[in-house]
Amino acid sequence: MVPYVKTGGLGDVIGALPKALAQLGHEVVVALPYYRQIQYGGWTIHPSNIFFDVYLGPEGSPTVGILDGRIPGTDIPVYFVGSDPHFHRDGIYEFSDNAARYILFSRAVIQLAQSLGGKFDIIHVNDWHTALVPVILKTEPQSEATRDARSVLTIHNLAYQGMFGEGAWQYTGLPRRLYAWDRLEHQGAINFLKGGIAYADMISTVSERYALEIQTSEFGAQLEGTLAYRKERLAGILNGIDTDEWNPEIDTFIPQKFSFLDLTGKQKNKEVLQDFFHLPRRNCPVIGFVGRLVHQKGIDLLAGVFSRMMEEDVQFVMLGSGEYYYHRLFQDAHRAHPAKVGVALTFSNEIAHLIEAGADMFLMPSRYEPCGLNQQYSLAYGTIPIVHDTGGLYDCVIDYSREGAERGTSNGFVFHEFSTGAFFHGIQRAIEVWWNGQEAWKLMQKNGMSADWSWKRSAEKYVKLYERALEVPYFDDRQ
Numbered sequence: 001m002v003p004y005v006k007t008g009g010l011g012d013v014i015g016a017l018p019k020a021l022a023q024l025g026h027e028v029v030v031a032l033p034y035y036r037q038i039q040y041g042g043w044t045i046h047p048s049n050i051f052f053d054v055y056l057g058p059e060g061s062p063t064v065g066i067l068d069g070r071i072p073g074t075d076i077p078v079y080f081v082g083s084d085p086h087f088h089r090d091g092i093y094e095f096s097d098n099a100a101r102y103i104l105f106s107r108a109v110i111q112l113a114q115s116l117g118g119k120f121d122i123i124h125v126n127d128w129h130t131a132l133v134p135v136i137l138k139t140e141p142q143s144e145a146t147r148d149a150r151s152v153l154t155i156h157n158l159a160y161q162g163m164f165g166e167g168a169w170q171y172t173g174l175p176r177r178l179y180a181w182d183r184l185e186h187q188g189a190i191n192f193l194k195g196g197i198a199y200a201d202m203i204s205t206v207s208e209r210y211a212l213e214i215q216t217s218e219f220g221a222q223l224e225g226t227l228a229y230r231k232e233r234l235a236g237i238l239n240g241i242d243t244d245e246w247n248p249e250i251d252t253f254i255p256q257k258f259s260f261l262d263l264t265g266k267q268k269n270k271e272v273l274q275d276f277f278h279l280p281r282r283n284c285p286v287i288g289f290v291g292r293l294v295h296q297k298g299i300d301l302l303a304g305v306f307s308r309m310m311e312e313d314v315q316f317v318m319l320g321s322g323e324y325y326y327h328r329l330f331q332d333a334h335r336a337h338p339a340k341v342g343v344a345l346t347f348s349n350e351i352a353h354l355i356e357a358g359a360d361m362f363l364m365p366s367r368y369e370p371c372g373l374n375q376q377y378s379l380a381y382g383t384i385p386i387v388h389d390t391g392g393l394y395d396c397v398i399d400y401s402r403e404g405a406e407r408g409t410s411n412g413f414v415f416h417e418f419s420t421g422a423f424f425h426g427i428q429r430a431i432e433v434w435w436n437g438q439e440a441w442k443l444m445q446k447n448g449m450s451a452d453w454s455w456k457r458s459a460e461k462y463v464k465l466y467e468r469a470l471e472v473p474y475f476d477d478r479q
């Protein structure tokens with residue numbers, strides 16, 4: 001959870017969503033393991049007088065202590081579940097006793113709710129780590145605070161499911177009958193996420209398209225059947241972006257602020273971007289890329305179109321780090337075309353902002369993309385995205401079509417087939433419009449820049465999801 005501790009997009013969501021929900025008038029509390037990284041972060045966090053024992057099978061019933069904080073700048077409570085043997089470590093996720101660690105956390109969340117009293121309407125859990133919360137709520141006796149609580153499970157990345165050998169079952173404290181193919185057992189192992197999918201009142205993922213994709217064998221990571229079975233309870237809600245940080249009108253990282261009413265600042269940023277990468281200040285499209293250099297992001301497709309792209313009158317700038325092979329690839333590209341290719345093989349928020357602000361186009365040929373932030377940043381900065389037709393990219397980008405009915409709303413270029421041919425065709429179309437269709441280009445920029453990418457919009461959809469969770473028939477599995 002930003003700002004306390006972050007390993008990926010989930011951290012941004014938990015940092016932003018509670019605040020956006022509170023702004024809509026809802027009462028929210030957040031629970032988080034008290035990781036070592038938080039203990040050393042200098043936050044104002046105080047021990048509370050809440051302590052309880054949590055059943056953990058072979059580990060007995062360790063005592064956890066709750067610490068009390070507030071999301072900085074707000075009065076939204078964050079309760080930290082303290083258990084030093086489990087969370088005071090050099091790392092977040094990479095441990096062999098993760099089953100025990102997150103069973104402890106999941107049980108502690110429910111016991112915390114009971115200690116706080118009142119009545120909880122919704123318990124919203126994220127990814128496999130807390131996917132047992134819906135299971136426990138529906139299979140064990142609950143006190144007043146959680147008896148009527150409904151659960152929502154959000155899947156941020158289906159690739160991580162929390163799979164453990166059968167030996168870990170004894171830590172769960174769950175009845176043995178739940179170790180079954182339509183509950184928590186999956187291909188001879190325990191699968192926490194599957195349990196959450198089976199028991200949550202509502203399930204969501206981070207884009208509408210990804211919610212459909214994960215019901216297919218291509219994207220379902222072996223859980224497509226389970227997800228398809230629960231499709232009536234499955235929704236997709238796109239993550240918002242942090243509009244305090246990613247807004248060209250107030251962005252403090254970029255040399256010139258701009259808006260869709262006046263794009264002259266963007267042109268100046270383009271020149272600074274060209275200078276930064278030691279490229280000549282020429283009047284040609286500057287194509288950008290920012291991202292992790294990994295298989296998921298379709299870097300091989302980019303490599304496949306590179307020489308053809310270099311035959312066009314363009315410049316290309318990229319920022320990213322990841323697999324060594326891809327680093328070499330971009331270094332070689334720079335050596336071969338020093339006046340056309342700028343390469344930064346590092347992690348830098350500042351350069352990321354400069355590319356989004358200064359480039360004309362932005363490439364995202366991802367194989368799959370549960371949500372994706374960069375296409376949203378690009379749209380907000382008038383940088384036309386060229387994206388593969390998948391996940392959150394599909395949800396955000398409306399393809400340009402010269403005569404098509406969508407001409408008035410399009411904001412980028414979408415290619416359908418995951419192939420170098422289709423990708424290059426998308427790039428070519430963009431280059432053509434950039435040179436010969438100034439009005440159309442401006443309209444696309446305006447469409448992207450004037451759209452609402454804020455968390456408020458996403459939070460409103462989560463509220464609807466919570467309302468649905470409260471309405472759907474309750475599946476009680478206590479015996």
Ligand code: ADP
Binds near residue numbers: 348374
């Ligand atoms: P993913 O979460 O799969 O990496 P997203 O597009 O959802 O992809 O989010 C990636 C985030 O990380 C964006 O904010 C992007 O700007 C940032 N990012 C990725 N690589 C870099 C880098 N090398 N330098 C700076 N920011 C980066």
